[in-house]
Amino acid sequence: MNPVVSVVIPTYNSASTLRDCVTSVLAQTHKSLEVIIVDDGSSDDTVTIARSFGGPVVVLTKENGGPASARNLGIRKCSGEFIAFMDSDDLWLPTKVERQVAVARSAKKPALVFTGVQRTLGPGMIPPSPQYKLYSGENPLTYATLWAKNWITTSSVLAHRLVFEDLLFDEDPLIEGAEDFDLWLRIANRHPIWYLDEVLTIYLVSGGGHSRSNMERTYLALNRMYDKLAPLSERHHLSARDLNWKRFELNKIFGIRFFQCGNISVAKSYLRNARSASWYDLSLMYFSLLTFLPESSLEFLRRIKKSRMFGAVNGIARHC
Structure with missing residues (x-):
């Protein structure tokens, strides 16, 4: 039986991109998914769009507090064996979760797995697009390698839920913008981080x-x-x-x-x-x-x- 994968999607005024984002999640070949959208105080139609997906998607709302607090709330509500993160303006290719779960399950310890990333300049402009972040080096990554350069895009991450038992995003507002990199480094201190050498995540570049x-x-x-x-x-x-x-x-x-x-x-x-x-x-x-x-x-x-x-x-x- 396929393990449940909890997908945490923080949103803030994401009405223009959220529908495509969630659709790409629900189109995964790995069907045992729990999708948790955490709205961080949006003032547009984000919550209405999130709720339009019905049963497959759980929608939580909170006062605006930044992406770290939104992701942490989502993590606390997860019930899956694995947790994946998705930003509300990014996309996944259909086999992403299936391929990552296979890598994570083959690891001897609870691990984080991230994928190659391709970038697009906006909705509808995915192909062709330059490869954005493709890691080449030792596997699993060491703390020092990751410290030298943040190879990990948040929307490409899937990890065993045990990784987050006592490691969460830092909610300090003065670290906002680096809270993801901060967490990956702290995870690297305790858990293996594996790179899946396939472009399975689409990252939206915006100005x-x-x-x-x-x-x-x-x-x-x-x-x-x-x-x-x-x-x-x-x-x-x-x-x-x-x-x-x-x-x-x-x-x-x-x-x-x-x-x-x-x-x-x-x-x-x-x-x-x-x-x-x-x-x-x-x-x-x-x-x-x-x-x-x-x-x-x-x-x-x-x-x-x-x-x-x-x-x-x-x-x-x-x-x-």
């Missing part, structure tokens, strides 16, 4: 998360997360030098992203912070020099440059 305020909040959340996990990182033989290098990377990455968004003065600040740690990085030097060009020259480059110099800003927190 809404790339405003200056959102990017700065994500930057601060990641820094707070690294401070919080420093003692745990030391137990995995990551030194203060490793932590300082991570801060260098954060400043460089966010500096480049702000430059790409046209926030030149903000980009200068982040790139300056990165240079204070190290000048020996070609991309840092390149973008640092570009920030000193007059706006007329930058505008000319925007018109003629076809590279990613002024490209879209995608998934910052997922790459750090």
Whole structure:
């Protein structure tokens, strides 16, 4: 008999994407599913759409408190042997849950399994789309490997429910934007994390998360997360030098992203912070020099440059 898989879907003003999201979940070849939608205080038609699915879907509502609190409420209500997470604007391919359950059941210990991810620029634009995050390396992942780069997209995750007995998303609002990465690292400290090398998750890229305020909040959340996990990182033989290098990377990455968004003065600040740690990085030097060009020259480059110099800003927190 197939095990029950509980699917937790947090929502907030997701009326435009939720129907396609839930439909992709209910279309799984693994049919023993418990779908729990947790609405985090939406003001649009999200709850009405969620309830329109009827029996297969349980809808919970709460006051707005952020994605971590919504996911944690969903976890507490789960009854399945496995728990999967789904963001309300993402999609699953039909065999995702079936393939992940097979990998999770073959593991000797309660484990987390994540899949390859493909990105799309919006509803109806799935094929063709570039591969977004495909991991290559040791399996299962080590804490140090995951700390170096967050390979895991939340909508690609399925794990045994025992993994979440005493590990939940951090609801600290100052870590919002990095709460998923924070949890994966804490899980990696105790449980194996396996990568299923198949693209089974579709991640929607939208511009809404790339405003200056959102990017700065994500930057601060990641820094707070690294401070919080420093003692745990030391137990995995990551030194203060490793932590300082991570801060260098954060400043460089966010500096480049702000430059790409046209926030030149903000980009200068982040790139300056990165240079204070190290000048020996070609991309840092390149973008640092570009920030000193007059706006007329930058505008000319925007018109003629076809590279990613002024490209879209995608998934910052997922790459750090």
